[in-house]
Amino acid sequence: MDWIKMNYSRFLNVTSLGRKPSPIRVLTEIVLNSPKTLISMAGGMPNPDFFPIQDISLTLKDGSKLNIDTSLVTRAMQYSSSSGFPELINWVKDLQERVHKPPTLGITDENKKLDIIITNGSQDGICKTLEACVSAGDNVLIEVPTYAGTLAILNPLQPKILEIESDKDGIIPGSLLRYLSKWKPEDSKKPNCSIPRILYCVPNGGNPTGSQLTWERKKEIYKLCQDYDILIMEDDPYFYLQFSKPYVPSFLSMDEDGRVMRFDSFSKIISSGMRIGCLSGPRALVNKIIQHQQVSAVHSSGLSQVVLFSVLQEMGHDGFLQHCDKVADFYKRQRDACLAMANKHLSGLAEWFEPSGGMFLWLKFPQIKDTFKLISEKARAKEVLFVPGNAFMVDSSLPCQYLRSSFSLVSSEDMDKAFERLSALIKEELNQ
Structure with missing residues (x-):
């Protein structure tokens, strides 16, 4: 007001x-x-006659062509x-x-x-x-x-x-x-x-x-x-x-x-x-x-x-919002696949809640004191990558039991393999 x-x-x-x-x-x-009648000798604008790009044409995912107005x-x-x-x-x-x-x-x-x-x-x-x-x-x-x-x-x-x-x-x-x-x-x-x-x-x-x-x-x-x-x-x-x-x-x-x-x-x-x-x-x-x-x-x-x-x-605006709905629906399906694989491989090893949006699953491993070395070194050796949770903490030097998993780019088959490898890694760590 x-x-x-x-x-x-x-x-x-x-x-x-x-x-x-x-x-x-x-x-x-x-x-x-x-x-356009203004005569300016004040600015430092370069002469556009020597800019090599004149026209731009885009091909959209639906196959249609979009020719951008030359004046733009x-x-x-x-x-x-x-x-x-x-x-x-x-x-x-x-x-x-x-x-x-x-x-x-x-x-x-x-x-x-x-x-x-x-x-x-x-x-x-x-x-x-x-x-x-x-x-x-x-x-x-x-x-x-x-x-x-x-x-x-x-x-x-x-x-x-x-x-x-x-x-x-x-x-x-x-x-x-x-x-x-x-x-x-x-x-x-x-x-x-x-x-x-x-x-x-x-x-x-x-x-x-x-x-x-x-x-x-x-x-x-x-x-x-x-x-x-x-x-x-x-x-x-x-x-x-x-x-x-x-x-x-x-x-x-x-x-x-x-x-x-x-x-x-x-x-x-x-x-x-x-x-x-x-x-x-x-x-x-x-x-x-x-x-x-x-x-x-x-x-x-x-x-x-x-x-x-x-x-x-x-x-x-209507088309943009419809596009956003399609993107959100895709990530929701990705989330559901990620949760299914987490349930399959990490039950009893990790804790998590269902993401309400976005592209990440936040996993806590109560039996692991710190995920940093486990994820940054040992997981990489098993050809799987996550982000250690300390990256998202104010003091990143402190032990952290979390990691971030992104489901934006990975197929459900690869999620299955990734969490299977992570599960084996956690079990190895606990059995040492």
Whole structure:
């Protein structure tokens, strides 16, 4: 709601607060949005007459041909807006409105109004946001276990990571409250208070757990973040890979304050090699990510953006959502096959719960003290690979009884062989 005041400078570190719009990128935006009668001798745009690519034609999986408009190809070859290809941004914004109905989309508060930047995959947006918000010594709230890529971003920033417990239903609100109860809600107004300012979570198809944060828990968590003025980083690349419908509503869908930074990805449903994701959040914070983009990657690949936009435009929003359903159905069948093989070979040796989405099965081996050497050395010698669980823990040096198994690429026959080899390995280890 417009009347809820947000002090966005509270969430930004010194580096981010010091960022200003790049004057060269500002000129580029002026040129891109000016009439053709404008004569510009200001920018450093190369002459497109010497770009060798003129036309692009795609063959889709259904055999149809998609010829990308020549004018789009011409624009894709040149420098573009740091926030992203305008048509792609609009397409994504329409999708967010249809799927999530963000309360901040149509508000009058310019700082809180929903804005979008196209990023080099969702991880690029996560990285830039953490680098904008976290300073050494800051308390940061993270659900555990968590995505290893986020830990790799965070660790060099040297925060104090507060580990929030989770289970098959995602973050446990009581665990979050136990940390926050060390402070009073009004402490968030004190400039030098150590109260956390960031909560990071993967709410659907959790990587590595396959868990799904329930609607009831989301409401509790959002209320706690309101009380203590915390920014929610909703890393949700598996949103469209939920195995049951309707979709569990997102944090973005309940964000009346403008305190959610949502990270979506096209990697899991269209192409991982395109490296296209998007960040949706309050304009005051998204602008800071755009300013970072201006001095780092400049903008996401124009060619990838135009190809993606052309494919999405061809699909339409209905076609895109139908495609997502097909992808989710495939991964659900893969999950079921994985569970069947786990039951066949690992019963009595391992513990697990049924993944609600995504592409991972999280296995615990209660009789094994630490899976690291077992998986990284001995399993490889038996020609089977998994990820040791310590990769997803804040302190990866501690013993960990878990491993992550991915069912995205493997046939049921190969899953059978993989778990058979793993079972033999575990039994050998226990009989030593």
